[in-house]
Amino acid sequence: MTRPDAGEEALHEFLADPAHLTQDLPTAVTRCAKALGLRHAVVYLVDLQQRHLVPETEVAPPLPVDGSLAGWAYRTQALRVEESDSGGIIAWLPLLDGAERLGVLAVHEAALTSASLCRGRALASLLAMMITSKRSYEDSFVQHTRTARMRLPSEMLRAFLPPRTIGNDRVVSTAVLEPAYELGGDAFDHSLGRTVLHVSVIDAMGHNLASGLTSAVALAACRNARRNGGELPELVDAVDSALAQWLPEQYCTAVFAQLELAGGLLRWYNCGHPAPLLLRDGQVVTDALECDADPPLGMPSRLTTEPRRVHEFPLEPGDRVLMYTDGVTEARTREAQLFGLERFADYVIRATAGGELAPETLRRLIHSILDSQTGQLRDDATILMFEWRPPAP
Template sequence: MSTSDPDGAALWRFLADPAHLTMDLRTAAAHAARALGLRHAVVYLVDLQQRRLVPQTAVAPPVAVDGSLAGWAYRTQSLRVEESGTGSVTAWFPLLDGAERLGVLAVTDTALTASTLTRGRALASLLAMVITSKRLYEDSFVLRTRTEQMRLPAEMLRALLPPRTIGNGHVVSTAVLEPAYEIGGDAFDHSLTDTTLHVAVLDAMGHDLASGLTSTVSLAACRNARRNGYDLPELVRSVDEALSRWLPEQFCTAVVARLDLVTGVLHWANCGHPAPILIRDERLIIYAMERDADPPMGMPSLLTSRPRRTHEIPLQPGDRVLMYTDGVVEARTREAKLLGLERFADYVIRATAGGELAPESLRRLIHSILAAQEGRLRDDATLLMFEWRPPAG
């Protein structure tokens, strides 16, 4: 707290006043910064494709995620400080909702002391909670972080998707989906309990509203089954039955998986989908999870009497598992050649090398794939990667 308010009474009054609950972000940020004795603070949120940091509480130009100190704070989730030509100093704090990267907070003053930095971190934590709460129902956040109009199927699917990144002390799971504004049938899901990470990547037939409906029903069926305590074969069967009942002409491929956070044992089911890739010690073990796939989810699976199969593999601490849709390997390079699994594997090696955080590795990976074909994909491309990192000892 400021030296004139050593007990933080101004902040406590701000938090205790029910009026702060209905303040817009700009007003809440200004009041909270003043209560903490900070001279000037600006919130920047990242855009949908994680290319720009867009100011929310002041009139200022967007800042590129790549090639700026603000972007460095976002990419590394760490503090960065820079001096301006006017003699002031700006500290860039990452804005985090758990493991999810929201953007950055800029705190500017004539000088930055240890106390100022502590108060800046406190403000970043407080505003991240405010943003997470308000962006569920305030369209202003959406409007400021989109760079183009979104198609209806994409709007429907994105309303159901979870945060890009989730995690706890044992695991982090992160995902990206392109084309960001035109997705039709791809979707992902991840969630946590005290002992388990649940993940799924789906690819519905087609690229239209019906495809989006197929993925939406499949995601809802997955969530309903796991929240009812079903095991993986029962979960997949629940999706089969939901699709065959409500969308009998539709189907989707998928990988659904559960990771035991204590033992590192991974169970998964593959329903007509590309096999996940295991990354260990910065090396790709491409075929470690290669198994014969079951039929896609939906009506095709009900035409066979063979029960759904699950597979098992023990992970080692630090292992990363990458799940993807076929739109990734079917993308074309600048030379108009299919990307293919071999080229894709090379992209993964380069993107995950150097000990980067998993969300940053995935951000760079999808941008590399987009750059190789001048930003246009022939099909939806979804990537989900999770890293098991149990506490030492």
């Protein structure tokens, strides 16, 4: 029987000690790195807009996601190594909670060996779980990842949003939402069931607290119906009913969809929203997901007796589906031109052809839209993209 080495034994002792459960992150990093026999380690968390990697301690400055080796590790979700100015090397390891990118871990060592690399990876995995468990109730994580003051509607709505990226061995779903600190009524949701992926994109009327409330109620109603075992039609009915009861003067547009993970059948409702786009083999499949939209949710739905229509389309392995709000296509460039659907789709196609990961594609796309503006976005801009990638037979 093989005995664990000293580093493994020290890690076991650290994990068995209940005190580590209540320690702040910098202290836990120091203790765990020492237990593993690592020289030094620093956690860098990505900021809300994914432009900077911010250290959890004050011993180092923030690093740009674009233009640094640390950022390269974050963007590609892969190990990167460089020489340290103080001697030795720095191994940059991505911090991943499942498919969600949290930041990077810097491991400082005199030399990189297979043992130290293995321990660094173990530390990154442990810290990712620790960060995920603590960030929902420790404000220090939120404060580290914000670079501006957040307005009340945005604060309220962001409390309802899921992680930016989720996934398993069959599907990955990722989303971005801007402006980060001054949201109006845009929201997104995605969740994995045993056999399906649930996704939704919502755009509420207006750009104020009532708009945020509308989206928050819509998200809550959808989740409540879903977690009570409701199928897709019940989810949409639940949102209509909730808005009619609690916010009778408000309404929102939305797309609610379910993807069967085994066979790739996509089913969706379009409630007054821009139609999703299907990308296959490096091009847009024209009109594949186009359909006559039903009325928006809430007040407009009470003006018609027509039932809402469910739509179906079979996906093929590798297909990507883009859902978005009109703030994306109606954004204007510095030349006062609309960003437009064609430019939007072309960007994603080129990124896909280059083998770029889905979360990185959306990060760079939303930055491209923001950087092309002459000022603030005229409307919220939300993009959600999911990719069906079943295991090969």
